[in-house]
Amino acid sequence: MIMETFCITTLNQLKHVLSHIGDSNYIYKSRILDNHSIGQHVRHILEFYICLMNGYFNGEVCYDNRERNPLIENDRKYALHTIDKIKNNLCKYEENIELKIIGNLSDEDHNKYTISSNFQRELLYCMEHAIHHMALIKIAMLEQGLNKLIPENFGIHPATIRFLKQCAQ
Numbered sequence: 001m002i003m004e005t006f007c008i009t010t011l012n013q014l015k016h017v018l019s020h021i022g023d024s025n026y027i028y029k030s031r032i033l034d035n036h037s038i039g040q041h042v043r044h045i046l047e048f049y050i051c052l053m054n055g056y057f058n059g060e061v062c063y064d065n066r067e068r069n070p071l072i073e074n075d076r077k078y079a080l081h082t083i084d085k086i087k088n089n090l091c092k093y094e095e096n097i098e099l100k101i102i103g104n105l106s107d108e109d110h111n112k113y114t115i116s117s118n119f120q121r122e123l124l125y126c127m128e129h130a131i132h133h134m135a136l137i138k139i140a141m142l143e144q145g146l147n148k149l150i151p152e153n154f155g156i157h158p159a160t161i162r163f164l165k166q167c168a169q
Contacts (some may be wrong), residue, residue, distance in 0.1 A: 004090045025146060028140070033143075041074075053086070059098065061100070062103060097118065099122060103115075
């Protein structure tokens, strides 16, 4: 249950930021980020969690088969609702089951791979993936002049925060 707690903490950081920006900020296409919006990064984060939770019951996860729901990326309130749904559902997965991760790292359809993993390991992946995209969200916020709405350590991995604290001593 420890990874669920870390994931919920990360999702709460994301929710805090989304609760303080405007709808126009959420859908703004960042020139720096190749015309991607905060909403698109949020959708990407959340759909990885959704894929993992959906795969829990059949033992297979394919992050490639995300829904790519435009409602999450264009409707900030719907994204906030989706975050709450994910957080509530994370508490329902009690067993660290083995999973098959299915993917394709090629642009060819026939190059699928399957690797073994487990639910806790994939939660760690989703959390780290979220932090990476939160760093990109921070860049989009800076581009829009939303500096004051960015919490300290937003989009920074806990290991980096610990390292920076050691350097400051």
